[in-house]
Amino acid sequence: MNSVKGTKDVLPNNSYIIKYVESVVDEVAKSFYLKEIRTPILEYSSLFKRAIGSDTDVVSKEMFEFDDRAGRTLCLRPEGTAGVVRALIESGLYRNKINRLFYKGAMFRAEKPQKGRLREFHQIGVEIVGDESVYADIDVIMFNIMLLDKLGIRDYELRINSVGCPECRKSYLLKLKEYLSPHLVHMCDTCNKRFETNVLRVLDCKEEKCRKIISSVPTIIDSLCNNCKTNFNNVISLLEINKVNYKIDPMIVRGLDYYNNTVFEIHHSSLGAQSAIAGGGRYDGLFSQFDPKINKFAVGSAIGFERLLILLEELELTKNIKDYSLDYYLVIQEGVNPEKPFEIMKNIRKAGMSIITSGPDRISKQLKDADKLGARFVLIFGEDESKNNTITLKDMSNGRQFTYLIDEFLSYIMRI
Numbered sequence: 179m180n181s182v183k184g185t186k187d188v189l190p191n192n193s194y195i196i197k198y199v200e201s202v203v204d205e206v207a208k209s210f211y212l213k214e215i216r217t218p219i220l221e222y223s224s225l226f227k228r229a230i231g232s233d234t235d236v237v238s239k240e241m242f243e244f245d246d247r248a249g250r251t252l253c254l255r256p257e258g259t260a261g262v263v264r265a266l267i268e269s270g271l272y273r274n275k276i277n278r279l280f281y282k283g284a285m286f287r288a289e290k291p292q293k294g295r296l297r298e299f300h301q302i303g304v305e306i307v308g309d310e311s312v313y314a315d316i317d318v319i320m321f322n323i324m325l326l327d328k329l330g331i332r333d334y335e336l337r338i339n340s341v342g343c344p345e346c347r348k349s350y351l352l353k354l355k356e357y358l359s360p361h362l363v364h365m366c367d368t369c370n371k372r373f374e375t376n377v378l379r380v381l382d383c384k385e386e387k388c389r390k391i392i393s394s395v396p397t398i399i400d401s402l403c404n405n406c407k408t409n410f411n412n413v414i415s416l417l418e419i420n421k422v423n424y425k426i427d428p429m430i431v432r433g434l435d436y437y438n439n440t441v442f443e444i445h446h447s448s449l450g451a452q453s454a455i456a457g458g459g460r461y462d463g464l465f466s467q468f469d470p471k472i473n474k475f476a477v478g479s480a481i482g483f484e485r486l487l488i489l490l491e492e493l494e495l496t497k498n499i500k501d502y503s504l505d506y507y508l509v510i511q512e513g514v515n516p517e518k519p520f521e522i523m524k525n526i527r528k529a530g531m532s533i534i535t536s537g538p539d540r541i542s543k544q545l546k547d548a549d550k551l552g553a554r555f556v557l558i559f560g561e562d563e564s565k566n567n568t569i570t571l572k573d574m575s576n577g578r579q580f581t582y583l584i585d586e587f588l589s590y591i592m593r594i
């Protein structure tokens with residue numbers, strides 16, 4: 179039996195790395211006063227058709243979609259934002275002035291599996307809903323940056339752009355079309371199609387022949403209206419105040435209509451060609467796409483969990499992360515009453531330390547097992563100990579042994 183293509187087991191020998199990264203995520207989220215939201219992996223397909231659009235690759239080619247027994251079309255969520263928006267509307271929480279949220283969880287896309295890109299992958303997302311201020315944009319960016327910093331990841335690059343508001347984008351799209359139309363004959367089929375359906379996405383094309391033409395398109399920043407220009411300048415000056423290195427990248431457009439103003443990506447050169455680790459932006463137009471009566475400001479981002487793990491490996495940062503070890507191994511000699519040993523185990527576990535036993539057996543065999551497991555201490559409860567109400571402690575680092583009265587040992591454990 180094999181695992182499903184593009185999925186990966188997390189085995190016990192590296193699950194502690196994942197748990198560590200998650201604990202850092204929780205810590206950073208708390209420091210930004212972001213509350214966790216967990217939405218189902220299973221959603222109606224129509225949710226993503228509405229949120230992302232049926233003509234996008236994600237929805238038209240990459241969703242794991244199927245009909246349930248009642249004939250409803252469901253899918254495994256391909257991204258996190260749509261579910262969060264649905265949950266806020268369904269629960270009525272969207273009526274709060276501001277919702278500051280984060281999530282972490284599995285997403286599914288039927289892409290060609292490659293390094294750092296699985297079909298079941300995980301994202302850590304942030305959504306700040308209801309806050310118009312550019313300070314919210316900065317918070318979203320700084321969350322990602324602080325997470326990278328706390329994990330010890332340096333030398334990332336923040337690339338930032340503005341896609342303006344619907345008004346200034348309209349005039350930009352005209353300019354873009356005007357520039358591209360004489361070049362279309364030299365461009366790929368996808369670009370020709372996108373020229374008609376969503377011309378902004380032409381800028382995403384990776385084909386050599388198209389790249390050359392795209393590299394000199396007019397930039398959207400030059401077409402921003404006064405409001406959007408001020409907004410962008412404010413974001414930039416706040417990045418400077420926060421001493422964040424950034425690069426203005428006019429090619430970042432996140433070709434979905436509901437994005438406006440700030441858009442950004444974070445890249446790291448150690449990831450190779452697929453160097454993006456996080457991306458996000460402002461999408462004030464998304465809520466009204468669900469319900470025209472609901473207008474909410476919103477800004478968010480998602481960071482790729484598997485990419486984070488690759489970076490930690492590549493930069494040799496995992497060696498600083500330690501798994502927990504076995505504190506005690508309890509050796510019980512054959513034939514003794516196990517009542518006292520169980521009392522000791524219970525109290526050691528209550529005190530937050532680990533202890534295991536494999537039950538009565540020969541002492542020498544159990545000592546070998548304890549050594550193999552790397553136990554720090556062995557507790558021996560043999561015939562003598564049973565007779566005298568004592569327990570023998572062996573320090574496995576130096577082989578030294580001490581015998582204690584059980585009551586004394588227990589009161590010592592309970593003080594820890």
Ligand SMILES: [Zn+2]
Pocket residue numbers: 342343344345346347402403404405406407
């Ligand atoms: Zn504008």
Ligand SMILES: [Zn+2]
Pocket residue numbers: 365366367368369383384385388
């Ligand atoms: Zn192209």
